[in-house]
Amino acid sequence: MFRLDNLVLAQKDFRLTADWSIRPGAKVAVIGPSGAGKSSLLAAIAGFYQPVSGRVWLDQRDLTALPPGERPLSVLFQDQNLFPHLTLAQNLGLGIRPDLRLSAEDHRRIDAALERVQLQGLGKRKPAEISGGQASRAALARVLLRARPLLLLDEPFAALGPALKSGMLDLLAEVAAESHATVLMVTHDPGDALQFADETVLVADGVAHPPAATAALFSSPPEALAAYLGR
């Protein structure tokens, strides 16, 4: 189980608190007005941002003091998910061994992961030689290889077209299911939340509210969410 225990983030005039938990394997959207602290919350969970107080727990394990690379989670950023000087295969390989000392078996796993996201045969390409959608799929393939129990996404598909994005969310759901991962995805698009997430965390007015069932939340939104949705 993933739990934020009285987490407090603060920087200058920004402050955000969170105190809730998510059940294992849940797919949760994080939504809220821009500047409310969605990305900061994700960064704190990922370990890029030290909270003022509180703890981050995953399955009885305290993550708060761990460096980002040692946390049992994967992150997908808005962009720059691949190193441009490495091939796709190498970028995927980083998900198995960050030092890229890969065995023949590892290479087979990379090929399989590429195939899983319909990038078979593109392992030797560099990121500049593929499309944006392909880059997103490659990043997802690496998530698959890493197989971490928690997956964080920070508006990862914002740059893709609606059809492409929709396909990507489906693929994400499959990947999450295959690796039994709990997913936390920041998005600004209610459609994403409704399509993908069983539950949604609303971040507004300095509070990351406990997850609520997505459909119910959007059908009778609290005041802050209503303002954000423009209703």
Next chain:
Amino acid sequence: MRPFLAACFLTLPSLALPGLAVAETPVLTVMTYDSFTSEWGPGPAIEKAFEEHCGCDLRFITGGDGAALLARLQLEGASSEADIVLGLDTNLTAQAQASGLFAPHGADPATALPIPYQDPLFLPYDWGWFAFVYDKTRTAMPPEDFRALGDSDLKIVIQDPRSSTPGLGLLMWVKAAYGDQAPDIWAGLSDNILTVTPGWSEAYGLFLEGEADMVLSYSTSPAYHRLAEQDDSKDWVEFAEGHYLQIEVAGLLASSKQPELAREFLTFTQSPAFQSVIPETNWMYPAASQTLPEGFETHRPAKSLLLGADEALEARATALTEWQAALGR
């Protein structure tokens, strides 16, 4: 790559551990200026000659020029590893004596100086006259005193007295020749001075490049071109005021742990084995009677100038202020 690496490792020890001397032989350490010990200076021949009969290891340590040696010596004080300092000149001896670091050398005075010179602490080993050197093919009638030089259109290069021994020598030359009128002479010279260099070699290089008509150097400089390059185009011009002397001296440090061996070296500086090396390596006159190489000198100044050590020390600060004021523009 590998042979190169191997070469590096072979050179490194020689960089880090100079002269792993055999422990048994006594080591005599002589502190001297850079150019004395260079491949083309007197150092190598003198080291060989002295080691042949002393049963010792003669080791040189170097540091810049005469003034730098004295500065370093004053830093080190009585803990200097040197036994002997070789390369001060008479403009520095008063300061050196005042440091109290030197002991009497006990040797007989040098015999071949143009003026009488005796100092219980400092023993001359060579000397020369400061002079302006010119190119006979470019300048037919060089001016024959400072005033005529000041009135001429000729360009000269001199050295800065603050960073160069010849530069300081020129300061003393004008002071010895003109006393209180030195500022007038400098004022007259100011439009002739193309530039002032930090050291002798930059000035001499500029002159050889044809940048200036004359350069402050030594009356023995043309001998290098005549003897080593078979080039007779350079000469020095005799000034009516007389020529200031540079007498280079060696001294025994009171802190030396082997004064006997050090005195032996000082006596050796007056011997033919040492003196015969001087003219064609240091391009100075030997301090002891010695047949000069054929063509070493063509003429000598009629008059020598030299301020006593104390006079020189006393005059120095004023002379520098006058010089800076006249040339500061």
Next chain:
Amino acid sequence: MASRPRSLGAGAISAGLLALILGPIAAVAFHAGGLSLGAADLAALRFTLLQASLSALISAALAVPVAKALARRRFPGRGLLITLMGAPFLLPVIVAVMGLITVFGQAGWINSLGQSLGLPRISIYGLHGVLIAHVFLNLPLAVRMILQGWLSIPAERFRLGQSLGFTPRDIARHIERPMLAQLLPGVLASIFAICLTSFAVALTLGGGPAATTLELAIYQAIRFEFDLAHAAGLALLQTGLGAVAALLAWQLAGMRAGPGAGLDRPSALMPPTGWRRIADGFWLIFAAAFLLLPLTAMALKGLPGLTALPASVWPAALRSVTVALISAFLTVTLGMILVGAVARGGARWIEFSAVLPLAASGMVLGIGLFLLVRPWIGPAQLALPVTLLVNVLMALPFVYRLLITPARNLEADYGRLAASLGLVGFARIRLLTWPRMAAPIGFSAGLSAALSMGDLGVIALFAAPDQVTLPLLVQHLLGAYRIQAAAGAALVLVALSFALFWLLDAGGRYVQAR
């Protein structure tokens, strides 16, 4: 967090650097029993500030159009031109001065040409001569630093500009000027600090005691007045000026974000046509002529001397190359640790400590170190370590400047991704830092190697006669009337420095482009 141990290492290095700059001054002051300054130092201070500020301003002002032309024009031999134009910065000062005099001197090429055309003689001696020399020596540095800034703007940025219908003017305003605003203060501060310590150039070309700099005043204090307190006072003043310049550069440059990540697509800088094409051509020809003529002069002077070279040139050359390579390795290693820490948001005084050595007085540094180490070990035994130390110290500020922008960009663009993947330690260096920074690393290594090759520095104070390096050998030849052989040895020195620089620079670029 994960970066804490590294920051600690960088902090220790910075503290060491500050100690190395201020320690020797303190040692000299302690030995002398105090610090002092006199009224006459005001003139030296005024002249030093004047020449250093003007040198920095002119170098930077000329470097911008030259770097811009180099960034947006493609022509045969461009790469070679960029490399060759870097050479003056690597020249030993005395060699550079002689090359300039062959071109601009009384009997130089320009005056010979002018006389045959009936023009009046121009003189290089005076403040303008000092400035010509300082610009000659530092323009290459400025051009390279600014050119790197241009090339670090991702192609996407220019493409965005083009898509918005940007004219060259709009590109300058929205894309190039922010880059320059971030870069120029550092360029100015670096050149200002280098020129602060000028002594041989300022005096030789300055024409007389009016061109007295602080460093010359330090010489006077040590050699003429035997007044170490005065020397320490002057050294502190000089270092202080460098510190002020560094702080000012900070304030001006701020901690702006880098230009942002791109996808390594080849630069799409569209070369404008029309008068801009002519202007670019003018700047390129001007810079090439100004920087390459004296180099050519020096090469022509040195060629006949090659036959007169003494055999001792080669062991001296090997010694110099060895020291240069070790210096380069140490400098880049320390530089990478420092920029790594700063890029990750380390303390700003780390940056400060990396820039300060520029303004350190070589003379006082040498004497101070001498005083500090002498009670324990004979100076001759320490010739190698001290030479290395000083070489590293002197090259580090440049290396830091060259590495900091790529390091910041690297951290901003890929720091989180690498951290989230657990890409740390040696794997991070091998898979991220090295492939993405090999070009600036190679350039930095080449630069520090070449600087170390040409440095006469403190070796003169510490060396024993059997430890002659190439610059010292040139000095010896000059001191023994052997001007021609000296020119030959200087040519060997420059050729070797340049070869080292080129090998490391080109090697780095090759790795990064692979």
